[in-house]
Amino acid sequence: MSSSESVKSLTELVQQPCPAIETSKEGKLQEASEPATSDPQSTAPLTLSGHSSLSIQELVAMSPELDTYGITKRVKEVLTDNNLGQRLFGETILGLTQGSVSDLLARPKPWHKLSLKGREPFVRMQLWLNDPNNVEKLMDMKRMEKKAYMKRRHSSVSDSQPSESSSAGIDYCQGASPQPQHQLKKPRVVLAPEEKEALKRAYQQKPYPSPKTIEELATQLNLKTSTVINWFHNYRSRIRRELFIEEIQAGGQSQAGASDSPSARSGRVAHSSEGDSCDGVDADGPADAKPGGPEAEEFSSTTAKSQGGRAASASDAGEEALPDAGSGEKPDSPPGSQHSGEILEAAPNCAPEEDASTSVASTATLPGGRPCRSAEESAERIPIVPSTSSTPAVSCQRTNSLESLFSFSEAACSKNTRDNSLRKKKAANLNSIIHRLEKAASREEPVEWEF
DNA sequence: TGTAAGTCAATAGA
DNA sequence: TCTATTGACTTACA
Numbered sequence: 001m002s003s004s005e006s007v008k009s010l011t012e013l014v015q016q017p018c019p020a021i022e023t024s025k026e027g028k029l030q031e032a033s034e035p036a037t038s039d040p041q042s043t044a045p046l047t048l049s050g051h052s053s054l055s056i057q058e059l060v061a062m063s064p065e066l067d068t069y070g071i072t073k074r075v076k077e078v079l080t081d082n083n084l085g086q087r088l089f090g091e092t093i094l095g096l097t098q099g100s101v102s103d104l105l106a107r108p109k110p111w112h113k114l115s116l117k118g119r120e121p122f123v124r125m126q127l128w129l130n131d132p133n134n135v136e137k138l139m140d141m142k143r144m145e146k147k148a149y150m151k152r153r154h155s156s157v158s159d160s161q162p163s164e165s166s167s168a169g170i171d172y173c174q175g176a177s178p179q180p181q182h183q184l185k186k187p188r189v190v191l192a193p194e195e196k197e198a199l200k201r202a203y204q205q206k207p208y209p210s211p212k213t214i215e216e217l218a219t220q221l222n223l224k225t226s227t228v229i230n231w232f233h234n235y236r237s238r239i240r241r242e243l244f245i246e247e248i249q250a251g252g253q254s255q256a257g258a259s260d261s262p263s264a265r266s267g268r269v270a271h272s273s274e275g276d277s278c279d280g281v282d283a284d285g286p287a288d289a290k291p292g293g294p295e296a297e298e299f300s301s302t303t304a305k306s307q308g309g310r311a312a313s314a315s316d317a318g319e320e321a322l323p324d325a326g327s328g329e330k331p332d333s334p335p336g337s338q339h340s341g342e343i344l345e346a347a348p349n350c351a352p353e354e355d356a357s358t359s360v361a362s363t364a365t366l367p368g369g370r371p372c373r374s375a376e377e378s379a380e381r382i383p384i385v386p387s388t389s390s391t392p393a394v395s396c397q398r399t400n401s402l403e404s405l406f407s408f409s410e411a412a413c414s415k416n417t418r419d420n421s422l423r424k425k426k427a428a429n430l431n432s433i434i435h436r437l438e439k440a441a442s443r444e445e446p447v448e449w450e451f
Numbered sequence: 452t453g454t455a456a457g458t459c460a461a462t463a464g465a
Numbered sequence: 466t467c468t469a470t471t472g473a474c475t476t477a478c479a
Contacts, residue, residue, distance in 0.1 A: 085467060100458055102469055115456060115477085188461050189472055230473055237455070459474075
């Protein structure tokens with residue numbers, strides 16, 4: 001195919017808005033007559049009118065830059081309006097599982113940050129949006145799925161063989177499930193709040209821990225090293241994504257007159273995005289996986305979310321053992337520390353604070369390498385100091401601590417209205433962080449992990 | 452070998 | 466029943 005031509009048409013195809021779908025609200029779509037036989041899912045590329053000869057990969061490769069945030073926003077609207085679930089949409093249109101779809105829709109990465117593979121779902125979504133009939137097809141599929149399910153249910157018991165279910169090509173129809181035997185599946189590991197807190201604290205001090213550090217962490221937390229490794233990988237990755245979202249949201253707001261973005265649920269500290277924390281420091285490329293940036297951001301958001309909630313409990317638990325917990329967290333070196341390597345344990349400069357106990361270092365202390373088994377034990381030994389545990393009031397007062405930079409509490413204190421001062425503050429904090437990091441880096445202190 | 456990106460799939464919560 | 470979260474795994478890359 002002649003590239004220029006196809007690219008052009010492709011551009012149109014992919015970018016063209018899809019008014020039809022937008023208007024199809026409230027699931028009023030009429031029953032479609034034909035069973036959306038369609039797509040065989042997953043790998044099965046959507047048929048592109050006029051471009052059927054192109055594989056999704058080719059489309060992706062030639063696709064112009066797409067507005068991933070806008071696409072997901074529209075998809076969410078369409079799915080919601082038509083009462084279509086993520087599972088069905090994901091499995092039939094994207095070839096992804098529900099969890100992946102949820103994640104994708106909630107935290108889309110900017111186009112330029114996506115790999116070819118990562119762009120695929122967005123191209124599929126855009127293509128799907130482009131053809132209003134697709135919604136109908138999906139709704140048909142949903143109906144058929146339901147029917148098949150009912151059928152199966154009723155006829156089931158005796159004849160386990162259901163009707164080939166819908167033509168939908170959805171393969172989750174039990175029949176095929178190879179589920180033969182047993183699952184030697186290992187049970188899913190669920191980290192206790194205290195463990196997460198401890199890991200977060202460790203992360204704050206050293207986002208890229210050495211194998212040795214990981215080993216120590218694993219030992220002290222009584223976790224498998226692979227679990228610790230995975231946790232760091234996942235945490236870094238998710239933090240990055242949080243940052244992207246914030247950037248997008250912030251960008252959107254400042255630009256195109258705040259395209260509201262309902263999805264902005266993730267909308268935590270909107271103000272903290274782009275400019276701020278990154279100010280000066282990361283001026284260049286916030287989005288970059290630059291540890292520093294993301295991390296920082298992330299903390300605010302992560303804290304806001306996860307910690308916010310569980311923190312309470314965690315802190316409670318920890319509180320007893322460690323009253324002060326407080327602030328712990330943040331003090332640490334911010335993310336910027338990333339590769340800087342050595343622990344900034346001391347760095348926590350931060351807190352010359354009133355009581356040393358509040359300093360990160362201290363808070364992150366877990367009595368001697370003894371493995372803590374029970375939650376109780378953990379609570380006892382791991383000073384979980386959920387950022388949130390520190391009362392907003394308190395954290396607010398520590399104006400010079402890094403807390404303001406990473407903790408959500410800060411956000412709580414300083415409302416949007418104080419954006420400016422906040423930004424300045426953050427910028428100042430970042431500067432001090434950098435300074436400390438530099439110092440720490442040149443310092444060569446042994447790293448010690450204590451939880 | 453380590454990290455990032457992308458996903459899966461179990462599970463918690465609404 | 467659906468969505469969000471998250472530990473684990475796979476693949477690609479430097």
